[in-house]
Amino acid sequence: MMSRSLSRLALWAALLVTAVEPFSLDLPRPPPRMRFLQRSSQVKQSYDYVVVGAGTAGLTVADRLSADGKSTVLVVENGKIVDSPRIEQVFSGGAAMGPTFSYQITSVPQVNLQNRTTAVIAGNLVGGSSAINAMMTVRGTSDDYDRWGSFFGNDSHWSWEGLLPYFKRALNFVPPQSAVAESVNMTWDTSFWGNSSTVYTGWPSFQWPGLAEQIEAFQDIPGVEFPPDSGAGRAGVYWFPTLMDPKNVQRSYARTGHFDRINRTNFEVLTESRVTKILLEDGTATGVSFRQQTGNATVDTKVMAKKEVILAAGAIHSPQLLQLSGIGPKKLLQEAGINTTVDLPGVGQNFQDHPMMFMGITLRNFTTHPNPTDMFQNRNFSAWAQEVWEANKTGPYSMGIGNAAAWLGLPVISPDNFEAIATKLESQDHAAQLPPDTDPTVIAGYTAQMKNLASSMRTPNTAFYNHVLTGSGSSGTLVDLHPLSRGTVNINPSDPAGSPPVVDYRALSNEVDLDVMVEMLRFTSRYFFETRLSALSPRQTQPPNYVQEAADLAGYLRQTLSPTEFHPAGTCAMMPRELGGVVDEDLKVYGVRGLRVVDASIMPVLPGANTCQTVYAVAEKAADLIKADSG
Numbered sequence: 001m002m003s004r005s006l007s008r009l010a011l012w013a014a015l016l017v018t019a020v021e022p023f024s025l026d027l028p029r030p031p032p033r034m035r036f037l038q039r040s041s042q043v044k045q046s047y048d049y050v051v052v053g054a055g056t057a058g059l060t061v062a063d064r065l066s067a068d069g070k071s072t073v074l075v076v077e078n079g080k081i082v083d084s085p086r087i088e089q090v091f092s093g094g095a096a097m098g099p100t101f102s103y104q105i106t107s108v109p110q111v112n113l114q115n116r117t118t119a120v121i122a123g124n125l126v127g128g129s130s131a132i133n134a135m136m137t138v139r140g141t142s143d144d145y146d147r148w149g150s151f152f153g154n155d156s157h158w159s160w161e162g163l164l165p166y167f168k169r170a171l172n173f174v175p176p177q178s179a180v181a182e183s184v185n186m187t188w189d190t191s192f193w194g195n196s197s198t199v200y201t202g203w204p205s206f207q208w209p210g211l212a213e214q215i216e217a218f219q220d221i222p223g224v225e226f227p228p229d230s231g232a233g234r235a236g237v238y239w240f241p242t243l244m245d246p247k248n249v250q251r252s253y254a255r256t257g258h259f260d261r262i263n264r265t266n267f268e269v270l271t272e273s274r275v276t277k278i279l280l281e282d283g284t285a286t287g288v289s290f291r292q293q294t295g296n297a298t299v300d301t302k303v304m305a306k307k308e309v310i311l312a313a314g315a316i317h318s319p320q321l322l323q324l325s326g327i328g329p330k331k332l333l334q335e336a337g338i339n340t341t342v343d344l345p346g347v348g349q350n351f352q353d354h355p356m357m358f359m360g361i362t363l364r365n366f367t368t369h370p371n372p373t374d375m376f377q378n379r380n381f382s383a384w385a386q387e388v389w390e391a392n393k394t395g396p397y398s399m400g401i402g403n404a405a406a407w408l409g410l411p412v413i414s415p416d417n418f419e420a421i422a423t424k425l426e427s428q429d430h431a432a433q434l435p436p437d438t439d440p441t442v443i444a445g446y447t448a449q450m451k452n453l454a455s456s457m458r459t460p461n462t463a464f465y466n467h468v469l470t471g472s473g474s475s476g477t478l479v480d481l482h483p484l485s486r487g488t489v490n491i492n493p494s495d496p497a498g499s500p501p502v503v504d505y506r507a508l509s510n511e512v513d514l515d516v517m518v519e520m521l522r523f524t525s526r527y528f529f530e531t532r533l534s535a536l537s538p539r540q541t542q543p544p545n546y547v548q549e550a551a552d553l554a555g556y557l558r559q560t561l562s563p564t565e566f567h568p569a570g571t572c573a574m575m576p577r578e579l580g581g582v583v584d585e586d587l588k589v590y591g592v593r594g595l596r597v598v599d600a601s602i603m604p605v606l607p608g609a610n611t612c613q614t615v616y617a618v619a620e621k622a623a624d625l626i627k628a629d630s631g
């Protein structure tokens with residue numbers, strides 16, 4: 001039974017990437033690593049900080065908090081330490097994304113997607129999703145981060161200016177080699193980057209020449225900007241780097257940056273241990289309970305936190321753990337037989353991910369070589385590619401999923417319809433877009449978000465449209481960067497502790513998403529048929545080019561849309577409590593002392609970008625907030 005969700009995944013992989021077996025190179029083994037524990041008997045009774053989840057955010061925060069050599073930190077991780085060439089491999093970006101290193105959760109059938117289900121993919125190993133992601137290094141626009149602070153008033157420290165120092169701290173940017181940069185007219189500006197982190201972002205030693213043509217064709221579209229750098233906080237068409245260390249041409253991620261190279265007795269990581277509960281005493285989080293499975297035996301152990309418990313289990317599991325611990329929507333907890341410690345209606349609500357859509361447009365007379373098809377169709381080229389990779393780790397095999405894309409606002413892609421779409425969103429019954437019985441505070445938060453997003457639809461610096469460029473003369477994956485539908489991630493009331501969280505994307509539950517996506521499809525057609533690219537004889541096969549009517553395009557989307565780009569977020573939103581928020585501006589959970597959330601779940605609204613770089617920046621800021629409190 002090959003599920004439809006898996007074939008969707010395969011489609012993404014086929015369109016965006018061409019995963020190949022990694023070469024059997026003599027990969028250098030990782031350096032000796034800091035203390036990692038597997039048995040609960042090795043765990044001390046208490047630590048200053050107990051971090052749940054050794055993923056992207058968890059390892060970043062743990063590294064920073066323990067850097068003083070004194071504060072004791074334990075990170076408890078469900079997965080293992082995994083050494084695999086699939087994780088290290090940069091080429092294609094997709095080698096590690098299958099089920100091997102991920103949780104195996106299936107979403108509920110999506111009623112607006114013909115009841116299709118989707119594989120919910122998130123990393124289940126040390127490094128978390130940063131170990132399996134496609135390594136695209138992108139951040140949102142300044143509007144995206146100013147929007148976060150706007151829900152708290154006008155002088156929140158959550159803003160573009162407030163986050164920029166943390167973007168710089170999070171990653172070590174290594175510029176491209178000048179010959180490669182010149183071959184395709186790449187631009188970058190190091191003033192938006194830092195060079196102190198041990199998580200690297202760099203550039204392949206090769207680019208497809210066709211990318212320059214694809215980028216230049218956007219000059220034919222009024223209003224498209226070409227920011228000098230992907231980190232400039234501006235929408236437009238630009239180059240962006242890859243989350244890899246250019247020295248060894250391998251993935252650089254939370255494990256290599258914040259675990260492998262550290263040797264501190266005050267920083268421990270415990271693997272194969274699932275946190276089942278946050279321990280609460282008189283409104284204070286005092287520690288966690290975790291479970292280990294050894295053969296048939298199940299062992300539950302408690303570990304105490306002298307200062308704080310820090311939740312970094314990701315946007316699928318952080319809300320699950322809060323709910324299991326009695327922090328969440330009272331009605332749901334009652335149904336599940338869990339005593340409510342804090343009635344916090346927002347936990348598990350406000351769930352967002354980036355929907356992905358597919359088009360089939362090919363330039364029949366595209367003759368630029370080499371291009372990605374030469375890896376399969378031109379023996380001479382592919383032999384060369386293999387030779388330079390094996391000799392020097394250079395050439396096409398040093399490329400990830402791509403380094404160039406368009407990120408455009410609604411007025412740019414839909415000058416005729418953006419105003420009507422924004423007005424339609426404003427005049428909607430916002431409560432009717434959420435599940436029945438949604439708490440009034442959550443509705444108020446959603447209403448505030450929709451008000452903000454409607455006005456952002458009228459500005460060029462909130463990107464809705466994302467098109468990853470291929471260099472092959474064919475269309476790439478399209479992503480809706482600011483979906484309006486909101487889903488839920490809730491415990492299963494009939495088996496709260498035993499079954500995985502119930503993930504409902506509620507894709508297309510807000511029909512304005514369809515209006516936006518229809519404009520995205522139409523714009524992509526215009527990009528191929530009404531710019532200089534039209535000289536190369538474009539042909540559209542998917543959806544068929546005679547399909548232009550909005551209703552037909554919407555039908556095509558219901559058939560083919562993926563509700564996820566593997567960017568789950570928003571389920572423990574940083575919003576005021578009266579707007580359904582779960583954490584405050586210091587990332588502290590409302591109604592509890594000594595408990596913060598620091599991962600992708602705190603994003604109130606997704607940024608218009610792949611999420612990993614933002615998670616790193618949020619975690620860097622979280623570490624500063626926690627240190628500022630520790631007195």
Ligand SMILES: Cc1cc2nc3c(=O)[nH]c(=O)nc-3n(C[C@H](O)[C@H](O)[C@H](O)COP(=O)(O)OP(=O)(O)OC[C@H]3O[C@@H](n4cnc5c(N)ncnc54)[C@H](O)[C@@H]3O)c2cc1C
Nearest residue numbers: 053055056057078128129133134135136275314600610612
């Ligand atoms: C296939 C894929 C492709 C992606 N591509 C890109 C990309 O190209 N660019 C980009 O910017 N972003 C990409 N992303 C998204 C990005 O990687 C994530 O947004 C980010 O890594 C999330 O970080 P996090 O800290 O919130 O969660 P994670 O990094 O997922 O960490 C959560 C950790 O908590 C652990 N955990 C969960 N529950 C428990 C528990 N109860 N007890 C103990 N441990 C627990 C998990 O095992 C995991 O290690 C991709 C993601 C995926 C999955």
Ligand SMILES: *[C@@H]1O[C@H](CO)[C@@H](O)[C@H](O)[C@H]1NC(C)=O
Nearest residue numbers: 109110111112113114115116
């Ligand atoms: C989807 O499932 C629901 C509930 O089972 C059913 O009522 C509906 O008809 C289904 N829709 C489609 C398109 O199959």
Ligand SMILES: *[C@@H]1O[C@H](CO)[C@@H](O)[C@H](O)[C@H]1NC(C)=O
Nearest residue numbers: 149150151152153154155156
């Ligand atoms: C924020 O600023 C805007 C315009 O600058 C103003 O209209 C609004 O009243 C301010 N809001 C708060 C809460 O200060």
Ligand SMILES: *[C@@H]1O[C@H](CO)[C@@H](O)[C@H](O)[C@H]1NC(C)=O
Nearest residue numbers: 182183184185209212213216
């Ligand atoms: C790079 O830009 C220059 C100047 O705009 C232009 O003449 C040249 O053709 C471009 N090269 C490529 C490969 O696009």
Ligand SMILES: *[C@@H]1O[C@H](CO)[C@@H](O)[C@H](O)[C@H]1NC(C)=O
Nearest residue numbers: 173174190191193194195196
């Ligand atoms: C790192 O950045 C600093 C400040 O921008 C700069 O002075 C320094 O030259 C950079 N170092 C390297 C190795 O690039």
Ligand SMILES: *[C@@H]1O[C@H](CO)[C@@H](O)[C@H](O)[C@H]1NC(C)=O
Nearest residue numbers: 031032033034262263264265
């Ligand atoms: C780790 O640090 C200890 C104490 O400083 C030292 O003895 C040991 O050699 C170090 N290990 C590694 C692998 O660097």
Ligand SMILES: *[C@@H]1O[C@H](CO)[C@@H](O)[C@H](O)[C@H]1NC(C)=O
Nearest residue numbers: 292293294295296297298299
């Ligand atoms: C584990 O359980 C299985 C099934 O109940 C049993 O056959 C097996 O002997 C058990 N193993 C151990 C080590 O107890």
Ligand SMILES: *[C@@H]1O[C@H](CO)[C@@H](O)[C@H](O)[C@H]1NC(C)=O
Nearest residue numbers: 325326336337338339340341
């Ligand atoms: C819920 O609280 C009541 C009263 O304090 C207690 O008797 C009961 O055991 C608790 N139930 C659970 C599941 O913790």
Ligand SMILES: *[C@@H]1O[C@H](CO)[C@@H](O)[C@H](O)[C@H]1NC(C)=O
Nearest residue numbers: 364365366534535536537538
């Ligand atoms: C494509 O190019 C070929 C050869 O240059 C030419 O004969 C043909 O007419 C072109 N096709 C289209 C559809 O433009």
Ligand SMILES: *[C@@H]1O[C@H](CO)[C@@H](O)[C@H](O)[C@H]1NC(C)=O
Nearest residue numbers: 370378379380381382384385
């Ligand atoms: C083979 O490929 C190399 C590298 O792309 C190129 O320099 C060379 O001209 C090609 N030779 C033939 C016969 O195509």
Ligand SMILES: *[C@@H]1O[C@H](CO)[C@@H](O)[C@H](O)[C@H]1NC(C)=O
Nearest residue numbers: 387388389390391392393394
């Ligand atoms: C590998 O790099 C060296 C040094 O730059 C160069 O001389 C050699 O030709 C390269 N090997 C291949 C197969 O390209």
